[in-house]
C-alpha cells in the first residue's frame with residue numbers, strides 16, 4: 656500500500672525535462688526500498704541525492720567484498736569488538752541468497768547513456784542515415800529496456816566535448832557502466848578517449864549508422880580502443896543491445 660507521507664517516485668522522475676538535461680531512471684524496487692530502509696529523508700529528490708551522495712546514504716552503496724558494511728565510528732563509544740563481530744560472523748555465515756541480495760544492491764548505480772553533438776537533431780533531418788526516431792524516443796526506449804533488465808539509467812546529451820568528459824568522470828565513481836554515442840567526437844576526441852580510459856566499468860560505444868559504409872574519416876574511432884565493445888550500424892536498437900551487454904558484464 657502507498658505510504659502517503661513517503662510516496663514512491665513516479666518514473667521517469669522528470670518527464671518534462673528538455674533534451675540535453677539529465678534524465679534519471681531508478682528501478683523502484685531497488686532505489687525506493689533502499690532509501691526507505693536507510694531511514695533517510697524520503698521523496699524523489701532524496702533518491703537523486705542518495706545516488707549522487709552515496710556517502711550520505713551508505714545503504715545504496717556497494718558493500719565491501721566481504722559483504723560486511725563498515726559500522727559508522729562513534730567517537731563516544733568504548734572500544735568493543737562486540738558491536739561489529741557478531742554482525743561480521745552472521746554475515747560470513749549468510750546463505751548464498753543473502754549474499755546475492757548484497758550483490759544486487761551494487762547494481763543500483765546507474766548506467767550512463769551519453770549522446771554527443773548533433774544527436775539532439777535525430778528524427779528531424781537525415782532520416783535516410785539515422786532513421787526517424789527522435790532522441791527523446793530513444794531515451795524513452797532505453798528507460799524501458801533498462802527497467803526490464805533491472806538497471807538504473809541516466810541519460811545525457813551534449814554538443815560540448817567538455818560536458819561529455821564531465822559526465823564520464825562522474826560515471827567513474829557513480830556509474831555501473833557507460834553507453835556512449837559520442838557523435839563526430841568519436842572520430843576526433845582524445846579528451847573523451849582519455850576520460851574513458853580512466854574507467855573500471857564496462858563501456859559500450861554505439862553508432863546508429865554503419866560508419867564503415869560511409870566517408871573514410873568516420874572509419875577511425877579514438878574511443879574504440881578504450882571501449883569494452885562497439886555496436887555499429889544496427890540503428891537505434893544499438894542502445895538496447897549496449898544495455899544488455901553492460902548488464903551481462905555486471
Ligand code: CA2
Pocket residue numbers: 772773774776777778779780781785836837838839840841861862863864865866873
Ligand atoms: O552513426 C552514428 O551514430 C554517428 O555517431 C552519428 C554522428 C556521426 O558524426 C558519426 O560519424 C556516426 C552524427 C550524428 C548527427 O546526427 C544528426 C541527426 C540528424 C541531423 C543531422 C545530424
